[in-house]
Amino acid sequence: MAKSKPAKPAPAADAKPAVHPDIRPGQSIELLKELHILTREGQLNQDSRRKLKQVYHLYQFIEPLLAEVLAGTGDLTLADHGAGKSYLGFILYDLFLKSKEAGTVYGIETRKELVAHSRELVARLDFPRMRFLDVSVEESTGSAELPATIDVVTALHACNTATDDAIRFALAKQARFVVLVPCCQAEVASVLRKNKNASFGLTPLSEIWRHPIHTREFGSQLTNVLRCLQLEAHGYQLTVTELVGWEHSMKNELIIARRTDAPRKNAMERLEKILEELNLTELRSRFAC
C-alpha cells in the first residue's frame, strides 16, 4: 500500500505572504503593483517577469556607479531622460536611495500625464527625493529646477535624438557617469538617404548604405559610433556592451561612460573625418561639438 504524504502544516495566522523569488529583498511590493509589474493580487505574469528581470539587469550596472558617487561626495544626483513611467528611477530609488539619507532622482519626460502619474506615486509611496519635470531633454539643460551639475545621467530608450540631447545635457552638467540604452535614431539614416546619389560619386563606402534596409541599420549603428566618439572626445572612457536579457528589443546596446577628464586624443579628429568621408558634414553640430 502506498504511503500517504504527511499533511503540510497550516501557515501561522500572522505569517507574512511569501515574497516572490524573482523579487529582490527590500523591494517595495506596493511600488511593483503601482508600476503594474505585480498584479493587484501580488502575482507576476510572464510579461512583467521579463520587465522586472530587465530593469534588475540594468540596475546591476548602475548600482556600483551610484555607490561610487555617494561614497565620494556623500550625495548623489541622477537625471533620467525620457523617463516614461519611470520604472528605472523608481527601482533605483527603492532599492538604493530609499534607505540612504541623501541622493535625488530627477525624471525628465515630455508626456504630462506620465509626469503627473509619477508625482502622485512619489507622494503615495513617500519617496521625498524624487522629482519629475515635464520638459524636453533639451529644455531641461537650462531648467532652474535642476542643479548646475548632475552626477549620473541615464537615458533608456529615449526616442530618436533625445539620446543625443541627453549627451549634451551630460556634458553641460559635467556628469561623472552617463548610461545610455539608445533607441532608434532616424536622423543619421535620413541624411545618408538624402545624400545617397552624391555619395555614390564620392566614395565606394556608399555601398554600405545603398539598400534601404542597410541605410536604416547602418545609420543606426553609425549614430552610436558617433555618440561614442563624441563622449570620448570630451574625456569619457566607455564600456559598450549588450544589454543581455533585452531580447524583445532590437535596441539593446548599452553605453556606460565614465568621466576621466582625459579626452581620447584623436576622437574628435576621427569623428570629423567620418562625417566628411560619409558625406555627413551637415551633422557636425549634432556630434562634433
Ligand SMILES: C[S@@+](CC[C@H](N)C(=O)[O-])C[C@H]1O[C@@H](n2cnc3c(N)ncnc32)[C@H](O)[C@@H]1O
Ligand atoms: C520608449 S519610452 C522609454 C521610457 C522609459 N525610459 C523606459 O525605458 O521604460 C521613451 C520616452 O521618452 C519620452 N521622450 C521622447 N522624446 C523626449 C524628449 N525630447 N524629451 C523628454 N522626453 C522624451 C517619450 O514621451 C517616452 O515616454
